[in-house]
Amino acid sequence: MSRDYSKILTANDLRLGDVVYWAADQRWARGITDAVVFADSATAEAALAAAFAQSDLVVGPYLVDAITTETGPAPAHFREAFRMRGPSNYPHGKQEQAQG
Amino acid sequence: MYRYTEFDESFLRARNAQFRAQVARRLSGELTEDEFKPLRLMNGLYLQLHAYMLRVAIPYGTLNSAQMRALARVARQWDKGYGHFTTRQNIQFNWPKLEDVPDILDAFAEVGLHAIQTSGNTVRNVTADHFAGAAADEIADPRPVAELIRQWSTDHPEFQFLPRKFKIAVTGSPNDRAVTAAHDIGLRLVAREGEIGYQVLVGGGLGRTPMIGKVLAEFLPEADLLPYIEAIVAVYNLIGRRDNKYKARIKITLHETGLDEIKRLVEEEFIPRRAAFKGVDQRLLAEIRGHFAPPEFIKGDNGAPPLSPALRAFIDSNVTAHRHADYAIVTVSMKSHGATPGDATAAQMEVLADLAETYGHDELRISHEQNAILPHIPRAALPDLYQRLKAVGLATANIGKISDIIACPGMDYCALATARSIPIAQEIATHFRDIGLEEEIGALKIKISGCINACGHHHVGHIGILGLDRAGVENYQITLGGDHTEAAAIGERAGPGFSADALIPALERLLRAYLTLRDGVDEPFITTYRRLGLGPFKAALYPQEGAQDVAA
Numbered sequence: 121m122s123r124d125y126s127k128i129l130t131a132n133d134l135r136l137g138d139v140v141y142w143a144a145d146q147r148w149a150r151g152i153t154d155a156v157v158f159a160d161s162a163t164a165e166a167a168l169a170a171a172f173a174q175s176d177l178v179v180g181p182y183l184v185d186a187i188t189t190e191t192g193p194a195p196a197h198f199r200e201a202f203r204m205r206g207p208s209n210y211p212h213g214k215q216e217q218a219q220g
Numbered sequence: 221m222y223r224y225t226e227f228d229e230s231f232l233r234a235r236n237a238q239f240r241a242q243v244a245r246r247l248s249g250e251l252t253e254d255e256f257k258p259l260r261l262m263n264g265l266y267l268q269l270h271a272y273m274l275r276v277a278i279p280y281g282t283l284n285s286a287q288m289r290a291l292a293r294v295a296r297q298w299d300k301g302y303g304h305f306t307t308r309q310n311i312q313f314n315w316p317k318l319e320d321v322p323d324i325l326d327a328f329a330e331v332g333l334h335a336i337q338t339s340g341n342t343v344r345n346v347t348a349d350h351f352a353g354a355a356a357d358e359i360a361d362p363r364p365v366a367e368l369i370r371q372w373s374t375d376h377p378e379f380q381f382l383p384r385k386f387k388i389a390v391t392g393s394p395n396d397r398a399v400t401a402a403h404d405i406g407l408r409l410v411a412r413e414g415e416i417g418y419q420v421l422v423g424g425g426l427g428r429t430p431m432i433g434k435v436l437a438e439f440l441p442e443a444d445l446l447p448y449i450e451a452i453v454a455v456y457n458l459i460g461r462r463d464n465k466y467k468a469r470i471k472i473t474l475h476e477t478g479l480d481e482i483k484r485l486v487e488e489e490f491i492p493r494r495a496a497f498k499g500v501d502q503r504l505l506a507e508i509r510g511h512f513a514p515p516e517f518i519k520g521d522n523g524a525p526p527l528s529p530a531l532r533a534f535i536d537s538n539v540t541a542h543r544h545a546d547y548a549i550v551t552v553s554m555k556s557h558g559a560t561p562g563d564a565t566a567a568q569m570e571v572l573a574d575l576a577e578t579y580g581h582d583e584l585r586i587s588h589e590q591n592a593i594l595p596h597i598p599r600a601a602l603p604d605l606y607q608r609l610k611a612v613g614l615a616t617a618n619i620g621k622i623s624d625i626i627a628c629p630g631m632d633y634c635a636l637a638t639a640r641s642i643p644i645a646q647e648i649a650t651h652f653r654d655i656g657l658e659e660e661i662g663a664l665k666i667k668i669s670g671c672i673n674a675c676g677h678h679h680v681g682h683i684g685i686l687g688l689d690r691a692g693v694e695n696y697q698i699t700l701g702g703d704h705t706e707a708a709a710i711g712e713r714a715g716p717g718f719s720a721d722a723l724i725p726a727l728e729r730l731l732r733a734y735l736t737l738r739d740g741v742d743e744p745f746i747t748t749y750r751r752l753g754l755g756p757f758k759a760a761l762y763p764q765e766g767a768q769d770v771a772a
Contacts, residue, residue, distance in 0.1 A: 137267055137315075208643050212270070
């Protein structure tokens, strides 16, 4: 049985290296909650191709599996969960930004 | 230690200016990422999970206090206040902004440090025994030769696009503290009838196909060393595989071509290269050697200072015999329980620099085991030194014990990782301290890698731990019986991996079994393992399996 298609588009910001997500308002967002979830591969691949053309903004865009939670999209794999949060040994990365 | 010449300084200034222009062109959109990536990698700049990472070479692990202060300055001014010392005697900064990197590199150039060839398919930072020039068991200081190789390999036009990266390590002591057998070329300094020469190992390496280096030359006279190394790299450059990244290291070339044929090719290549050197390498080596003259050691006060129990424990654990009876080599643990192995804050780096300047002839070392070394400390200064280390959390007396763990950055930072390493190391250290077994277990090398590339040297750990992704869950495989010394050995896989939650209890079963099985308190884990083999340790790791076997 095939699984429902559910992917988000992510990359790293050119200047900071920070993790970014492609958002519904056609910009790169810092938080995964703003990420647009693609429900079909054609739309997702078109967005990925467009992201590669934005080399002056982001580095290494790629699509990742996502799940939908009460708070919005979330990564399906632990690697992406670490990217979303930051390292586990210091409160750096996005968890630091979240603390303000 | 080596001081940059005017040539070195102008070369580095020019290189940094070139990279500054490349960064500007990337930021302005003139360069695409595809165009920029090879340029940034040539200058040690990676992009990892959360941010850029800058890897700076500490040649053969030797630093002076000014260089250590520069590391602290960069950590504080452009990063998040700390740096991560690696198993290749490099330092990594995990949070630089792209636009700041040219300024960071200029700050390093001021003190003779750079990030050139800390990435890419080139000859990487040459590593050496971290006790070089200080150890009581040393034949001769290996660093002049390491510096010679650094100068020869830096920007070497023939070797900028090798089939794969190339790592060289040198030891001047028969007790190999530089893991030479796990390098593309390992050099072991030997003395024969008063003459200094080198045993040359080739084709060692860890990663997905771990191999122990094989002896290509049993005794190579020092005068032949550099052309011989060049001949090896030239042969590899021509016949090393470029069709498959995973078969591109010289260990595979050696395995597929055969030792005898490689030896024949190298010896054939050596003849014209030896002639072409015309002795310039030896003149340069003599000049470099002058930079590594031992400090003027001062005869110390013979009266032993009164030792507190804590200081005695520190000395027992962290102090090694020095070539001068009144001096000591002090290993400063960057593994306090629960800390990230190899991390030091800017404040800690500054204290290390101060201590090197005040007591230690201005010398510091970084070991491949991710600790700092003060190689020349008068024994009389140990009480003061200990107090100053303690004040900044650097006096942990755990060298060579279960909490003195090598761990790669793993999936907390590294884009290649398949699982995390750091939290595993933290948990092992705190768990065995908390249950009171650290001292009882004694000498033990645990080494953790977060992927098969084995930056955490897990293959040569007495206990090796490899983090993998098994169906979307972190999973940890255990290898036993590895050895990183002159008796180098690849560990044996014990069985199926463990989840992160099951790993610590499994290690506790394993080590409690060791405590029962050992032949007295003086028999270290590795000796017991060699005496008894995998069987009883496997039974401890997998008690269910044993029960099933019995039931069957």
